Amino acid sequence: MSSTKSRLQDQVVTVTAASPTSGSDRNVELQYADTKVIGNGSFGVVYLAKLVQTNEDVAIKKVLQDKRFKNPEILFYSNGDKKDEVYLNLILEYVPETVYRVARHYAKQRQIIPILYIKIYMYQLFRALAYIHTIGICHRDIKPQNLLLNAQTSVLKLCDFGLQRV
Structure with missing residues (x-):
């Protein structure tokens, strides 16, 4: 495996995420494991992970949240209930x-x-x-x-x- 790729095996991570189907006021807990870096760019890092509940492969894009945008008139994404998180984890469909x-x-x-x-x-x-x-x-x-x-x-x-x- 190349030095630019990293893998976190046998570690289950639980995150709270907003569910697009249940509205922005309801969160769901997701667990994923078997994570490895599959790409990176100027906006963040993309990981391949497996959802524990469904065994589905997903892409997790970890992007830096810019705290300068914390303003009542500007939409600000938060990572579930972790309002002070530096990174936002976007859980996306995995396409190989x-x-x-x-x-x-x-x-x-x-x-x-x-x-x-x-x-x-x-x-x-x-x-x-x-x-x-x-x-x-x-x-x-x-x-x-x-x-x-x-x-x-x-x-x-x-x-x-x-x-x-x-």
Whole structure:
């Protein structure tokens, strides 16, 4: 295993998170284990973890909360009941690949991505863009690294809305 990857095995972490289905005033407890770093960037670190309750793989994006935004007129995210936490843990759907890595794999094999797959991926990307544009959001950072891909199911997901403009 490379030195840039870390793993916290056999450690169960319990967090309190807001549930999107039960409203912002109700929290749920989640337990996850078998955590390893799968990516990082200027806004935080992304971990792969397994939810203990469902055995489901999830991505946990740990982002620094900027305390300068604590103001009654500004929406401020909090990590469940831990209002003074420095980091916010976003628990997201895990998608194993990116278009960038898949394209690089094909290039190394001196092959091209089959046109059928390209059409399927582009259709999904255009639907995602059409949706966010209808709700008034401009992504501003479309690139292969921000297009997550499950090669087994051919499902593409748009991610990383850090540079979005409303």
